[in-house]
Amino acid sequence: MTRGERNARQSKAWLVWLGLLPFFLFGLAFEIIPVLTLVRSSFTDKGALTLNHFERALTPLFIESFRNSIQLSAATAFLGVVFGTLVAHAIVTTRNRFVREAITALADVTTNFGGAPLAFAFIVVLGSTGVVTLILKMVGLNLYPTTFRVYSIQGLTVAYLYFQLPLMILLIIPSLLGLRREWREAAINLGASSFQYWLRVALPFLAPSLLGGFLLLFANAFGAYATAWTLTGPDVNLVTVQIAALVRGEVQLDPALADALAMLSLLVMTICVAGYQWLGGRARKGAR
Amino acid sequence: MTQFASASKDRGIWRGIVLALFLTFMIVPFLATVLFSISVRWDRTIFPEGLTLEWWERVTSRSAFETTLTNSLIVSLVTMFALALLVTPTAYWAHLRVPRGKPFIEFLTIIPFGIPGVVLALALIRFYSDVPLPLINTPNILVAACMVIALPFMYRPVANALDAVDIHTLTEAAQSLGAGWRQTLWRVILPNIMPGVIGGCLLVFSTVFAEFTLTNLLVGARFKTFPIYLVEFTRFDGRQASALAVISFVVAWLTSLLIIWIAGRGGRPAEALGAR
Numbered sequence: 001m002t003r004g005e006r007n008a009r010q011s012k013a014w015l016v017w018l019g020l021l022p023f024f025l026f027g028l029a030f031e032i033i034p035v036l037t038l039v040r041s042s043f044t045d046k047g048a049l050t051l052n053h054f055e056r057a058l059t060p061l062f063i064e065s066f067r068n069s070i071q072l073s074a075a076t077a078f079l080g081v082v083f084g085t086l087v088a089h090a091i092v093t094t095r096n097r098f099v100r101e102a103i104t105a106l107a108d109v110t111t112n113f114g115g116a117p118l119a120f121a122f123i124v125v126l127g128s129t130g131v132v133t134l135i136l137k138m139v140g141l142n143l144y145p146t147t148f149r150v151y152s153i154q155g156l157t158v159a160y161l162y163f164q165l166p167l168m169i170l171l172i173i174p175s176l177l178g179l180r181r182e183w184r185e186a187a188i189n190l191g192a193s194s195f196q197y198w199l200r201v202a203l204p205f206l207a208p209s210l211l212g213g214f215l216l217l218f219a220n221a222f223g224a225y226a227t228a229w230t231l232t233g234p235d236v237n238l239v240t241v242q243i244a245a246l247v248r249g250e251v252q253l254d255p256a257l258a259d260a261l262a263m264l265s266l267l268v269m270t271i272c273v274a275g276y277q278w279l280g281g282r283a284r285k286g287a288r
Numbered sequence: 289m290t291q292f293a294s295a296s297k298d299r300g301i302w303r304g305i306v307l308a309l310f311l312t313f314m315i316v317p318f319l320a321t322v323l324f325s326i327s328v329r330w331d332r333t334i335f336p337e338g339l340t341l342e343w344w345e346r347v348t349s350r351s352a353f354e355t356t357l358t359n360s361l362i363v364s365l366v367t368m369f370a371l372a373l374l375v376t377p378t379a380y381w382a383h384l385r386v387p388r389g390k391p392f393i394e395f396l397t398i399i400p401f402g403i404p405g406v407v408l409a410l411a412l413i414r415f416y417s418d419v420p421l422p423l424i425n426t427p428n429i430l431v432a433a434c435m436v437i438a439l440p441f442m443y444r445p446v447a448n449a450l451d452a453v454d455i456h457t458l459t460e461a462a463q464s465l466g467a468g469w470r471q472t473l474w475r476v477i478l479p480n481i482m483p484g485v486i487g488g489c490l491l492v493f494s495t496v497f498a499e500f501t502l503t504n505l506l507v508g509a510r511f512k513t514f515p516i517y518l519v520e521f522t523r524f525d526g527r528q529a530s531a532l533a534v535i536s537f538v539v540a541w542l543t544s545l546l547i548i549w550i551a552g553r554g555g556r557p558a559e560a561l562g563a564r
Contacts, residue, residue, distance in 0.1 A: 016385045023378040027396035030432050034411035087310045090303040109544035110314055115500050116519045117536035120529055121317035124324045129331035131320050223404030226500035230519050243406040247505050262407040273402040
């Protein structure tokens with residue numbers, strides 16, 4: 001091969017990347033560069049490096065918004081993981097094929113569902129004159145005005161579970177299918193109780209998937225806005241609600257402050273999604 | 289032995305209770321909304337005080353109903369076709385000739401999961417308000433933003449479909465018979481990965497059709513979509529809002545059922561994180 005030929009080859013090898021150019025340009029224009037603009041502006045003031053914007057973001061109002069968002073996300077992720085796994089276990093162990101497929105399909109259908117119609121449905125069911133509220137009242141359990149309000153963090157917790165549960169079910173089913181029947185039989189034959197089997201064999205095997213599921217569900221709830229906005233308006237102080245208010249200029253026109261809040265929430269989200277990816281790789285390796 | 293049998297029977301009952309509770313939780317909000325939308329009044333008694341179609345007639349006869357529904361359809365369809373056009377050739381080319389480019393593509397398709405809708409809207413506004421392009425405050429920026437959040441939903445099914453067929457052999461066969469790149473992609477590869485492309489398109493459609501956050505922050509009242517219209521109604525007339533909510537439920541559920549039907553059994557990995 002002459003030098004010219006080799007050069008031609010190399011330049012050709014480089015040219016095939018041109019086919020991916022439109023996609024990379026799109027990613028740069030609408031993902032990378034806008035987000036990097038946020039990073040830069042949150043750390044600078046008139047060109048000089050500063051942490052000033054983050055200091056201003058640490059007011060009691062915004063700290064509370066982070067506390068509320070983290071509590072809501074952690075609670076719905078935890079409940080989603082526990083009950084989602086329970087339902088998924090019931091799905092994979094049922095012998096009725098129709099039930100198994102129908103409920104998996106239901107999870108598939110509902111996991112992409114959220115936002116305004118979901119929030120509204122929960123007002124119809126659990127609002128101050130909702131049907132479940134009325135039924136509970138009849139049996140002597142008064143939700144309103146003190147026990148429960150749907151237009152609050154409590155209501156959001158219940159509404160978020162409507163998309164968290166199906167997501168967890170879909171995430172954990174493949175791992176549950178990876179639990180071999182022989183493992184259980186071997187454990188029982190060696191004298192383990194059912195509880196010991198779950199604690200010593202099944203749980204360690206499922207751990208990466210459960211933790212990964214928790215992180216993804218956490219991110220799912222942390223970034224949510226439409227459901228919270230429809231259900232509670234500005235009443236519940238969440239990070240996304242605060243950022244949206246700053247974007248709309250409702251509170252005050254202070255873009256750098258919004259950028260700093262956005263950076264903090266991106267930090268939380270990045271940890272969750274990166275952790276999920278890492279654990280997902282481990283879970284896949286474990287299942288092999 | 290008898291102990292064993294009774295234990296498994298107990299587990300059967302336990303399983304039935306768990307599944308029944310889950311079904312109730314998932315179905316009741318939908319059924320209650322449907323019933324609410326056709327009730328004369330349902331806020332004082334356990335059962336509705338009579339049935340009526342009045343709220344449906346009222347809400348669907350408004351001109352805004354048609355406008356917002358059309359706007360949502362336009363944004364969803366434009367986003368869907370634009371993404372299909374961007375992602376399918378890119379994924380094919382990367383699978384065929386630039387496997388080393390795949391990690392970069394996958395990175396760009398994971399990013400949307402890590403950016404909350406409000407943050408994406410903020411980032412786009414902050415950057416594009418200084419760029420002299422017809423983007424800011426127009427439906428164009430909305431389509432671009434919707435393309436970002438729906439990117440993973442398009443890429444995954446297409447990439448999975450490409451993994452499942454031998455695109456190298458197909459491409460070589462097509463080209464040895466004299467087909468050009470465009471012909472190969474359009475006439476040979478596309479028919480083979482069609483279920484993936486259609487599945488991705490439907491997922492994109494249902495995600496964008498239900499999109500509220502980006503629309504609200506990027507275009508607001510300038511370009512009202514169906515979810516925006518619904519949220520406005522929840523604030524002042526619950527019964528008409530319930531009819532709109534039922535429509536949203538039905539659109540989302542029908543598209544999902546269509547996706548499941550096309551994907552056939554065997555299931556796809558969870559692709560969630562849609563319009564929250």
